[in-house]
């Protein structure tokens with residue numbers, strides 16, 4: 545679907561403006577908390593925070609896995625990861641590993657118990673990225689994803705607003721009607737919940753055995 549909304553290139557949002565990312569995405573806080581709250585990760589688990597950005601999900605994940613768990617944050621933007629690293633240092637967390645790499649080639653050193661995909665549309669559209677993540681998940685590992693999507697056809701007037709809202713954070717809107725399409729092939733029991741008048745979604749399920 546084409547969109548004519550004005551765009552800020554994602555490279556700009558994740559580059560020089562990485563420090564402002566948190567202010568710019570403050571409106572999504574409720575959805576982020578909902579998403580992490582729905583991920584059934586437990587104490588001691590290792591969780592992959594895929595496209596972790598500045599690490600806004602890290603405090604929420606820490607509450608789940610505790611000091612005995614581990615969080616592996618993966619992001620290709622060094623500027624975003626720098627902010628995440630500051631957050632890790634501020635909290636004195638020694639159970640977070642930050643991998644500066646494209647998801648598809650990230651040097652993940654262990655098989656994880658759960659994976660989180662928060663507002664990472666471009667990652668969810670990449671078969672190579674998803675294959676790599678699912679190759680590092682135990683069969684049956686819980687998976688949770690959330691983000692924006694095109695509204696249902698009868699809410700079409702919202703499309704321009706949705707495009708403007710997400711344009712700074714999305715490279716390519718291909719697949720924005722069903723962002724979980726590729727995930728559905730890798731997850732046994734994918735359940736989709738439409739959020740915010742169908743302009744967002746929450747996807748939950750468990751990794752298929754490989």
Ligand SMILES: C[S@@+](CC[C@H](N)C(=O)[O-])C[C@H]1O[C@@H](n2cnc3c(N)ncnc32)[C@H](O)[C@@H]1O
Pocket residue numbers: 558569576594595596597598599600601618619620621624645646647648661662663664666667670673713
């Ligand atoms: C909208 S931000 C979301 C950040 C974080 N998950 C959050 O909830 O705030 C998307 C992030 O995904 C990262 N990203 C996008 N495609 C990627 C890829 N192929 N490999 C690694 N990181 C990627 C971007 O650098 C950016 O930090």
